[in-house]
Amino acid sequence: MQERNKNIIAATIMNHRRILSLWFPRLGAERLLRLGRRPPDDALAVITLSGQGQTVVSVTAVAEARGLRVGMALADARAILPDLVTYPVHPQAETAFLAALRRWAERFTPWVGTDGTDGLLLDVTGCAHLVGGEDALARAVAEGCADLGLTARLGLADTVGAAWALAHFAGQGAAAPRSGDAIDQEARATRARAGR
Numbered sequence: 001m002q003e004r005n006k007n008i009i010a011a012t013i014m015n016h017r018r019i020l021s022l023w024f025p026r027l028g029a030e031r032l033l034r035l036g037r038r039p040p041d042d043a044l045a046v047i048t049l050s051g052q053g054q055t056v057v058s059v060t061a062v063a064e065a066r067g068l069r070v071g072m073a074l075a076d077a078r079a080i081l082p083d084l085v086t087y088p089v090h091p092q093a094e095t096a097f098l099a100a101l102r103r104w105a106e107r108f109t110p111w112v113g114t115d116g117t118d119g120l121l122l123d124v125t126g127c128a129h130l131v132g133g134e135d136a137l138a139r140a141v142a143e144g145c146a147d148l149g150l151t152a153r154l155g156l157a158d159t160v161g162a163a164w165a166l167a168h169f170a171g172q173g174a175a176a177p178r179s180g181d182a183i184d185q186e187a188r189a190t191r192a193r194a195g196r
Helices: 002-015 027-034 061-065 074-080 091-105 134-147 160-169 180-194
Strands: 019-023 044-050 053-059 085-088 112-114 119-123 153-157
Touching (some): 019 134, 027 044, 027 053, 027 091, 044 061, 044 074, 053 061, 053 074, 091 112, 134 153
Parallel strands (some): 044 085
Antiparallel strands (some): 019 119, 019 153, 044 053, 112 119
């Protein structure tokens, strides 16, 4: 009976995974800043060629604070910031940089994988107590990223999906509520179509 209880406890512990999702929302731009070619207070954007021209795929914190965002056309970005410094996206260099970050993150857990082109997934099950608990582990990871000059958003949860969602969306607030005018306009349009 005692052996059975040990097996149940072991199975419960093994099934209670803890995943730390680490997202680098400015990976491309901050990789370039780390190379030291530009001052850190420059507004910098990484761009790619898309179907409708050149599109911003990564920006520094300075550029974001001045109104730029990922996904906007380069022409619009230059209208906002005429002094914007741009570099073309370099997927191979960013992949190599993320691989280096994966190796760096192995100091926290041996189970680290990449998550797309701008994130890492760390299985920290059973590792957090080594640094004083989950809060201390998250602080150590965040401080390490800051020391590397990287913006990082973290999410810690029992599943990969929940950890990923927390890293990408926690703390951003709710979406703006729809105005009554928009709802009224949609209602009129729906009534107009329904009457035909």
